Amino acid sequence: MKVAELHAASWQRLQDWKSRLPHALLLSGVKGLGKLDLALAFAASLLCEDAHSDGTACGACPACQWFLKGNHPDFRLLQPEALRREEKEEGDEEEKKGRGRNADKQEEKSNRSGQEIGIEDVRALDAFLSVGTHRQKMRVILVHPAEAMNRHAANALLKALEEPPSDTLFLLVSNEPMRLLPTLRSRCQQLALSTPDAALAEKFLLEHHLSDAVTWLALAGGAPMLALRLSENAAPWRETFLKFLQQGGQLEVLSAAVTLEKELKAVKGENPLPQMVEWAQKWIIDLTLAAERLPIRFYLAQRAKIMNLSENRRPLLLLRFYRELLQLRRESAHPLNMRLFLEQFFFRYRRLFVE
Ligand SMILES: [Zn+2]
Structure with missing residues (x-):
């Protein structure tokens, strides 16, 4: 197309x-x-x-x-x-x-x-x-x-x-x-x-051999080129990151930081941390929507898990964490120490589920 x-x-x-x-x-x-x-x-x-x-x-x-x-x-x-x-x-x-x-x-x-x-x-x-x-x-x-x-x-x-x-x-x-x-x-x-018609955009993405076009399009807010770019930049640490997010209160903060750091450091080129924080922001938006019994917008493939995690989550805490993410987003451009950055991130994230 x-x-x-x-x-x-x-x-x-x-x-x-x-x-x-x-x-x-x-x-x-x-x-x-x-x-x-x-x-x-x-x-x-x-x-x-x-x-x-x-x-x-x-x-x-x-x-x-x-x-x-x-x-x-x-x-x-x-x-x-x-x-x-x-x-x-x-x-x-x-x-x-x-x-x-x-x-x-x-x-x-x-x-x-x-x-x-x-x-x-x-x-x-x-x-x-x-x-x-x-x-x-x-x-x-x-x-x-x-x-x-x-x-x-x-x-x-x-x-x-x-x-x-x-x-x-x-x-x-x-x-x-x-x-x-x-x-x-x-x-x-x-x-x-x-944003183009969703059906057209999906067709366009499928022609570009993007499996899971619906998910990526949602993640990109309907912008097809952004969906392509996100999917290209995604591998392989995105899966790992999402896996940790899905663990909620069971997350092992320190070992998660070690594992993810190793994968992030293997990425050539651009600093991947701002992208990571952006994905976390979208994750929190989805959690907040689910906690309010509204349809989620971004992580359609993880809908069941998000529904699960959102049970009994207080929107106020989610909002507070979202604000912290804005701060982390700024820091992510020039992190002094990637490991510490990740530990801090996971620590704050886990707190959402144990407080
Ligand atoms: Zn010509």
């Missing part, structure tokens, strides 16, 4: 704009909906020289070939250095998707460990914008995520939008549009994406 099908209404809206394309479009919505994929599909469809009747790119014409290889001369992708690095680490699966790697010609910068889009990135567009389009069609500049632009970069982009170059579309993608300069926002036509 193409992302255009998953977000059919939004795709139609984009197609309607094609005949009178605005200078700038802002695609917004919560994380993990597939906004970037939709924006890329739209960019490809604008550059394609032989698009399908539903507006999607053909994937075969010379323009599509370049786009898929990431070197279409009329396309630029602005994104923070950290995201580009992440893509490279993903094993350089070049054919995967055209993500405009030719936008990466500037040398490494050190803006806050590469989390920002800086003014150099926007200035680098000058040369791109000053020559005619290569294919006599149009140019697309995709900014993702737009809120990663620092103030200088945002102002430079605003300037470009005040005197918009012809045949050029600025396509901004944002998880947090309210963090953008209001003047920048107001220059854009806006399209807010919502």
Whole structure:
């Protein structure tokens, strides 16, 4: 299933704009909906020289070939250095998707460990914008995520939008549009994406070989790309963690911390603790819902266990623990000592069942 099908209404809206394309479009919505994929599909469809009747790119014409290889001369992708690095680490699966790697010609910068889009990135567009389009069609500049632009970069982009170059579309993608300069926002036509139809999203996930699509979709609040990402990042410690949570008052705090620490330390790359705390938060939300005799939202596969654990739980204590988790969430970004962090977490969790 193409992302255009998953977000059919939004795709139609984009197609309607094609005949009178605005200078700038802002695609917004919560994380993990597939906004970037939709924006890329739209960019490809604008550059394609032989698009399908539903507006999607053909994937075969010379323009599509370049786009898929990431070197279409009329396309630029602005994104923070950290995201580009992440893509490279993903094993350089070049054919995967055209993500405009030719936008990466500037040398490494050190803006806050590469989390920002800086003014150099926007200035680098000058040369791109000053020559005619290569294919006599149009140019697309995709900014993702737009809120990663620092103030200088945002102002430079605003300037470009005040005197918009012809045949050029600025396509901004944002998880947090309210963090953008209001003047920048107001220059854009806006399209807010919502969570896709659940049945469609499940079908989409099944096509991506995600077993247990319903569970992951629930855990991701209905956002399909987030569901995929969560499931990919899940193995193998998630099962262990959930097993310990299910033990409630029987949990052996110290040995649980030892076991989980070993598994967490085997994880390459990103610090897994914030993810762990987030899963715990969702677990507590489900426990609270169950204690109030309401349907749970996230851990559908563990429903019976959650019902069981929620018996006689006092909502007030659950709420107190949830607040403690907010604090732990902050600490989890830079834990001084993983073992202590886990012990503290499990100790507080167990207290819910023995107090
Ligand atoms: Zn094409």
